[in-house]
Each structure stands twice: as structure tokens, then as C-alpha cells.
Amino acid sequence: MDPSLYLPYFTTLISKLPALAPKPAEPLKLAFTGFGRPGKTLLIQQLLGDRAAITAIKGSDLFGIEGLNLPSFCTEDFSLERLESLKICTHQDLTLHLIDATTGVTSEVQRLHEMLIRSGVRPLTVLTKIDAVSESQKNALILQCYRNLGLTRMQVPQVSSTQKWGLSELAEAIHDRLPASSQDAFARQQRVSLNLKQKHANPLIYKASLEAGAIALAPLPLGDMPLLTALQILMITEIGSYYGFDLSPKRALEFIATVGAGFGFREIARQAIKLIPGAGWAISSGVAAAGTLALGKTAQIWFQRGQNLTAKQLRDLHAEQKRLAHQNPSQPQSASSKDSANASHTTSLDS
Ligand SMILES: Nc1nc2c(ncn2[C@@H]2O[C@H](COP(=O)(O)OP(=O)(O)OP(=O)(O)O)[C@@H](O)[C@H]2O)c(=O)[nH]1
Numbered sequence: 001m002d003p004s005l006y007l008p009y010f011t012t013l014i015s016k017l018p019a020l021a022p023k024p025a026e027p028l029k030l031a032f033t034g035f036g037r038p039g040k041t042l043l044i045q046q047l048l049g050d051r052a053a054i055t056a057i058k059g060s061d062l063f064g065i066e067g068l069n070l071p072s073f074c075t076e077d078f079s080l081e082r083l084e085s086l087k088i089c090t091h092q093d094l095t096l097h098l099i100d101a102t103t104g105v106t107s108e109v110q111r112l113h114e115m116l117i118r119s120g121v122r123p124l125t126v127l128t129k130i131d132a133v134s135e136s137q138k139n140a141l142i143l144q145c146y147r148n149l150g151l152t153r154m155q156v157p158q159v160s161s162t163q164k165w166g167l168s169e170l171a172e173a174i175h176d177r178l179p180a181s182s183q184d185a186f187a188r189q190q191r192v193s194l195n196l197k198q199k200h201a202n203p204l205i206y207k208a209s210l211e212a213g214a215i216a217l218a219p220l221p222l223g224d225m226p227l228l229t230a231l232q233i234l235m236i237t238e239i240g241s242y243y244g245f246d247l248s249p250k251r252a253l254e255f256i257a258t259v260g261a262g263f264g265f266r267e268i269a270r271q272a273i274k275l276i277p278g279a280g281w282a283i284s285s286g287v288a289a290a291g292t293l294a295l296g297k298t299a300q301i302w303f304q305r306g307q308n309l310t311a312k313q314l315r316d317l318h319a320e321q322k323r324l325a326h327q328n329p330s331q332p333q334s335a336s337s338k339d340s341a342n343a344s345h346t347t348s349l350d351s
């Protein structure tokens with residue numbers, strides 16, 4: 001059977017299904033400020049991709065701010081005082097204060113820090129260009145941060161945008177400081193921590209799995225298959241959106257067919273089980289839930305690997321995920337622990 005013949009039908013069904021993942025309520029408001037040229041632009045590009053729409057502004061006193069969705073304001077006469085009076089940082093979800101490790105904690109850095117604290121902003125202070133200083137200089141800087149800004153080593157992430165050091169840790173620190181309503185949007189947009197993406201994509205896989213179980217309880221044999229497939233297509237396209245892939249329903253359907261989920265002998269067996277009175281329904285529901293979980297996990301790993309898996313690798317991966325899902329349906333997290341270890345080696349989703 002060529003599943004794509006049914007694509008228009010599935011697409012209609014998908015449009016009737018509620019979304020599995022939260023939709024961002026508001027655009028992300030994340031600001032990067034600092035004195036001099038601490039690497040604001042490069043860090044934003046490393047964290048959020050070089051297509052991130054950055055607004056940048058800098059005064060002649062060399063205090064600058066860059067970020068996403070900053071309010072528009074006049075660049076003339078920009079200064080630290082203007083930054084304070086316009087309350088720009090107060091209206092951000094989070095402000096990062098970047099300190100250039102090559103210039104250290106200067107009096108200007110201290111002035112900016114004090115202004116932020118005075119404005120009620122709890123900045124995330126970050127040491128940048130850490131690749132350009134020696135170990136002993138780094139330790140001296142940490143001490144300066146403690147003495148002059150009252151921040152401990154643990155409170156000051158250290159990064160190098162050029163060497164891609166500390167970026168996934170920084171993304172996780174940003175995520176944890178953001179209001180809950182912005183965390184999902186940030187997890188999607190950032191491109192350095194696969195763990196964050198996984199953490200946010202996992203609940204949608206579990207939700208789809210539960211819904212698949214419920215759909216499979218539908219009373220007519222063969223009646224639930226289209227809806228189940230539509231749900232799985234939706235799940236796969238939504239997982240893809242976390243990893244920056246805008247997958248069409250057709251491509252998601254091809255993926256399902258490639259890994260060998262649905263449409264085959266197992267699906268017919270699952271439908272046949274329903275003919276057994278009583279327990280048959282529960283078995284069928286469990287099979288659908290575990291199958292959807294395994295499919296979601298397989299898709300997630302496929303996206304994590306930049307869709308670079310052969311059909312055979314996908315089928316093997318899916319078989320393994322199915323085994324895990326049936327073995328331990330209540331703890332789907334374990335299905336991907338091996339993969340998240342692999343993922344942590346990848347600093348950029350493009351690499
Ligand atoms: N060694 C090193 N250099 C860096 C790093 N990040 C940025 N730079 C360099 O520092 C300079 C300034 O980087 P930008 O990202 O433009 O800094 P900025 O804060 O946006 O500067 P302005 O837009 O001029 O205010 C560039 O020459 C970068 O290549 C880093 O992690 N390590």
C-alpha cells in the first residue's frame with residue numbers, strides 16, 4: 001500500500017487534532033549588554049543561529065546592548081544613563097551582562113552591574129573570550145567577580161564563542177533563569193544544547209503516546225488507524241520543530257513508512273487483536289501507545305543526528321526503541337539516555 005495516497009485524508013485529520021506542544025505566547029525577550037566589545041553579536045549568533053534578528057545599539061561611552069525583540073529607540077545620545085532611564089533591561093525576560101575576559105572587571109563593568117541591580121534586574125553575568133586568557137588570569141578574574149560584583153565562580157559562566165566552549169552550559173543557565181512561559185521558546189530557538197531540546201520535546205512524545213492509547217480504544221477494527229497515523233505525523237512534525245526542521249506531513253509519513261511503523265503486518269495484527277473480546281482492547285491500546293512512543297523517540301534521535309541516518313539505521317533504531325518502549329513503557333526517558341550522551345558531544349546542531 002502506498003501511504004502517500006492517503007495524505008490528503010491524514011492532513012484533514014491532523015488539522016482537527018489539538019497541538020501536542022505549547023505554542024510560544026510571546027516573542028523571546030533576551031538582552032546581551034556589556035562594556036566595550038565583549039562579543040555580544042558572536043555569542044547571540046552561536047546560541048541562536050546567525051539568522052537571529054538582532055537589534056544592536058551602542059553609545060559613545062561604549063556601553064552597548066543587543067538582543068531579540070528590543071524596543072525600538074533612538075540611537076543618538078545613547079549612554080549608560082539612557083539605558084537605565086529607558087528601563088530596557090527591566091522589560092526583558094532576561095539580561096546577560098557580558099564581561100570581556102581580556103579586559104577584566106573594570107570600573108565601567110562595575111558601573112553597568114550596579115545600574116542593573118539598581119533597576120531590579122537580576123543579570124546573568126558571563127565571562128566571554130575565555131580562550132584568550134591563561135588559567136591564572138582566569139582565576140584572577142573569578143576573584144575580581146567575587147570581590148567587585150559579589151558573584152561566586154558558580155554564578156559566572158565562562159564561555160568562548162570562537163572555540164564554542166561552555167555554550168551548552170550557558171544555554172541551560174539561561175533557560176533556568178527564564179520565566180516558565182519563555183522556556184519552551186528558548187529551548188526551540190537555541191542551537192547548542194540538545195539536552196534542552198530533548199527535555200522540551202519529550203513531554204509531547206509522551207502526550208502523543210497517551211493519546212494514541214486512547215485512540216486505539218476506538219470500537220471499530222481498522223477505524224482508528226487513520227487517526228493514529230495523523231497523530232503520529234503531527235507528533236513527528238512537532239518534534240522536528242524543536243530541532244529546527246520544518247517537516248512536511250508528506251515527509252513525516254515517508255519517515256513512518258521507512259522505519260516500518262504502521263501499514264504493515266504488525267498494524268494488521270494490532271487491529272486483529274481487537275477482535276478478541278475483553279483484553280484485546282487493552283492490548284491493542286498498549287501496543288499503539290508503545291508504538292507511538294518508539295516512533296517519537298526514533299524521530300527525535302533522527303532529528304538530533306541532523307536527519308543523517310540511512311533507512312537501515314532508522315529501522316534498526318526503531319526496532320531498538322520498540323523493544324525499550326515495550327519493556328519499560330512507564331519510563332520512556334531511559335530509551336534515549338544513550339543518545340543524549342552522544343548528543344552532548346555536539347555543540348552545534350549544524351556541525
Ligand atoms: N578570542 C575571542 N574573540 C572573540 C570571542 N567572541 C568575540 N570575539 C571577537 O571580539 C570582537 C567583537 O565581537 P562582537 O561579537 O562583534 O562583539 P560586540 O560586543 O557585538 O561588539 P559591538 O557590536 O562592536 O558592540 C570580534 O573581533 C570577535 O571576533 C571569543 O569568544 N574569543
Ligand SMILES: [Mg+2]
Nearest residue numbers: 040041056066
Ligand atoms: Mg555587536
